[in-house]
Amino acid sequence: MSTYHQQISGTTFTFDGLVELMAKATPMRSGDQLAGCAADSDAERAAAAWVLADLPLQTFLDEQVVPYESDEVTRLIIDSHDAEAFSAISHLTVGGLRDWLLTVAAEPGSAARLTAVAPGLTPEMVAAVSKIMRNQDLIAVAKAATVITAFRTTIGLPGTMATRLQPNHPTDDPRGIAAATLDGLLMGSGDAVIGINPATDSPRATSDLLYLLDEIRQRFEIPVQSCVLSHVTTTMELMEKGVPVDLVFQSIAGTEGANSSFGVTVPLLMEANEAGKSLQRGTVGTNVMYLETGQGSALSAGAHIGTGGKPVDQQTLETRAYGLARALDPLLINTVVGFIGPEYLYDGKQIVRAGLEDHFCGKLLGLPMGVDVCYTNHAEADQDDMDTLLTLLGAAGAAFVIAVPGADDIMLGYQSLSFHDALYVRQVLGLKPAPEFEKWMHGLGMTDNAGRVLPIDASNSPLRALASGQ
CATH class of the missing domain: 1.10.220.70 (lyase)
Incomplete structure (x- = not known):
C-alpha cells in the first residue's frame, strides 16, 4: 500500500x-x-x-x-x-x-x-x-456524453429530459394512485416510467398495482413503461405468474456487503435482467432494468470499509454502484441524491454538488443517468436548492428526473420535484419529452404545435375522459 x-x-x-x-x-x-x-x-x-x-x-x-x-x-x-x-x-x-x-x-x-x-x-x-x-x-x-436506452420510449436523446411519474400513496389506495397518475400525465410526466414505491412489499399488493398501471397504459394507449418498486425477488415471482411486469427494479450499492443488506447478489441481478428481457414487452427497445442508488447507502449498512480496514468515502462507493449497474444494461438508473438525510448530505450545497457528481460519473461510465432531486425535511435545504440542481441537471443533459404531486411525497415523507417543475425546466431550457410520448400527447390534443402542454379543456372529449378517469 x-x-x-x-x-x-x-x-x-x-x-x-x-x-x-x-x-x-x-x-x-x-x-x-x-x-x-x-x-x-x-x-x-x-x-x-x-x-x-x-x-x-x-x-x-x-x-x-x-x-x-x-x-x-x-x-x-x-x-x-x-x-x-x-x-x-x-x-x-x-x-x-x-x-x-x-x-x-x-x-x-x-x-x-x-x-x-x-x-x-x-x-x-x-x-x-x-x-x-x-x-x-x-x-x-x-x-x-450521450447515452440512449429504450423500452416503449427512448431515453437519453439529446435535447430531451424524461420524467418518472411517482404516484405514491401511503396505503396503496388505487384511487389515490390513479388520480396522481392522471395528474402527472396531463402535465407531461411519465415518459421515463410510471413508478410506484409500494407501501408494503406484499406480492399481492404489488400485483394489484401492476395490473392497475397496465390497464391505464392500455386504455389510453400510452407509450410508457410502468414499474412497482418492490424487491427484485418479488418481481421475479410475479413474472413467473404472468403478472404484467415491464421493468425490473432494485436498489443497489457499491459493495458486496451493502448489496447483501438489500438482499441481492450480482448473480441474482443478472438472472433478473434475463428474466425481464425474456418477456419481450418492449416496443422500441429491450432495456428492462430500473436501478436506484444514493450516496451514503453503504455507510448506513455498515458496509463501507475498504482496503487496509479504512472507510471508503461515500462518493467513491456510490460510483462503484454504477460499475455494477453498467453490467445490467438498465433502461433507467437514478441517484436519490438527498433522500437518506443530512447525516450524509447536510445542506443544499452538498446536495447540489453530490447530484452533479453522481450524474457526471454515471453518464461517463455509459449509464442513462437520472436524479431524484430531493431532500428530507430535517436537512438544511429547500425548494430553491432543488430549483438550482434541477436547472443544472437540465443543462448537463440528465436523462430524467422524478416528479411527484406538489413536490411532496406523502408516502415516503420527503420533498422532491413537482410535475410543474418538470414543465419549467423543459420550457426554460428548450427540452422535450421522449419522442414517442411527445407524439402521444400531441395526438391527444394535450400539446400545441410548439410542444407546449395545454390547459385541460373540458370540451375536448379525449381529455375529459383522461381527466375524469372514466
Whole structure:
C-alpha cells in the first residue's frame, strides 16, 4: 500500500494509501465526517487533491479501494475492464484525464469519443477525476456524453429530459394512485416510467398495482413503461405468474456487503435482467432494468470499509454502484441524491454538488443517468436548492428526473420535484419529452404545435375522459 505526501505552506500532509487519499480529496460532506474519513481542513483537502491529480490512472487497476478477494463488485469491475478502450487514456494521470475530458467535450464528435472510452474507465477512476473538477466541469463533460436506452420510449436523446411519474400513496389506495397518475400525465410526466414505491412489499399488493398501471397504459394507449418498486425477488415471482411486469427494479450499492443488506447478489441481478428481457414487452427497445442508488447507502449498512480496514468515502462507493449497474444494461438508473438525510448530505450545497457528481460519473461510465432531486425535511435545504440542481441537471443533459404531486411525497415523507417543475425546466431550457410520448400527447390534443402542454379543456372529449378517469 503506497503512502503519499504533499507539502503546502510548510506543512507536510501524509496519506496512507489510495483509500485515504480519495477520501481526503473529496469535497466536504457530512457522511464522510460521520465515517471519520473526511479531510480535517481545507488545506489537507487541497493537498490530497493535488496528489490525486498527479496519480496515474493505472494505479486504479493495480490497487483496489475494496479488496478483490472479498468483494464481488470489485471482481466484476476488474474482470470486465476493457483494456483496449483504456489504451486511449492509459498514459494519463487523474489530472490529465480531467484535461482530456474537457478538451473532448469542447470538440465535434465528443459523444462518440466518450462512448468509446467508457468501457476502459473504472468507477474509481471516474470518482477520482470528479473530485478535482468544478461544478461547471461536471456539467460540461456530462452534457457532451450521450447515452440512449429504450423500452416503449427512448431515453437519453439529446435535447430531451424524461420524467418518472411517482404516484405514491401511503396505503396503496388505487384511487389515490390513479388520480396522481392522471395528474402527472396531463402535465407531461411519465415518459421515463410510471413508478410506484409500494407501501408494503406484499406480492399481492404489488400485483394489484401492476395490473392497475397496465390497464391505464392500455386504455389510453400510452407509450410508457410502468414499474412497482418492490424487491427484485418479488418481481421475479410475479413474472413467473404472468403478472404484467415491464421493468425490473432494485436498489443497489457499491459493495458486496451493502448489496447483501438489500438482499441481492450480482448473480441474482443478472438472472433478473434475463428474466425481464425474456418477456419481450418492449416496443422500441429491450432495456428492462430500473436501478436506484444514493450516496451514503453503504455507510448506513455498515458496509463501507475498504482496503487496509479504512472507510471508503461515500462518493467513491456510490460510483462503484454504477460499475455494477453498467453490467445490467438498465433502461433507467437514478441517484436519490438527498433522500437518506443530512447525516450524509447536510445542506443544499452538498446536495447540489453530490447530484452533479453522481450524474457526471454515471453518464461517463455509459449509464442513462437520472436524479431524484430531493431532500428530507430535517436537512438544511429547500425548494430553491432543488430549483438550482434541477436547472443544472437540465443543462448537463440528465436523462430524467422524478416528479411527484406538489413536490411532496406523502408516502415516503420527503420533498422532491413537482410535475410543474418538470414543465419549467423543459420550457426554460428548450427540452422535450421522449419522442414517442411527445407524439402521444400531441395526438391527444394535450400539446400545441410548439410542444407546449395545454390547459385541460373540458370540451375536448379525449381529455375529459383522461381527466375524469372514466
